[in-house]
Amino acid sequence: VDDPTSISSLNINKNHKIFLVSHGFLELGNAPWFIKIKNELIKFDEDATVILVDWRGGSSPPYYQAVANIRLVGAILAHFMMALKFELELPNLDNFHLIGHSLGAHLSGYAGYVTQRDFDEVIGRITGEKLVGIIKYI
Secondary structure, eight states: OOOGGGGGGGOOOTTSOEEEEEOOTTOOTTOHHHHHHHHHHHHHOTTOEEEEEOOTTTSOSSHHHHHHHHHHHHHHHHHHHHHHHHHHTOSOEEEEEEEEETHHHHHHHHHHHHHHHHHOOOEEEEEEEOOOOOOOOO
């Protein structure tokens, strides 16, 4: 985000899908499932770009702080996607697909919200997966 001109050196094929995958609470960017989903997405479309959103610095306890952090990380992700759009000279964000697990699903949704609210752009697809559980609100 600090150096958008470096995007041109990433060799992103703007005519194919751009996946942005986010992990959940207490997870790291090198979790086995995280690497596996990257590999499977590349198998699905070898010309696709897969960006793993490693927000480990914000996904740590306490849980309520991690929940609050998704707003900041989601906003940063929205700005990053707009930098990609601008630097790659994309007409829209139709090829973008955000995939999030657990709090990463919420992060992806918030990134979509900020993208629409602040930039009047719509992301092509957002997929969220949440493990079923009980959350106790105090």
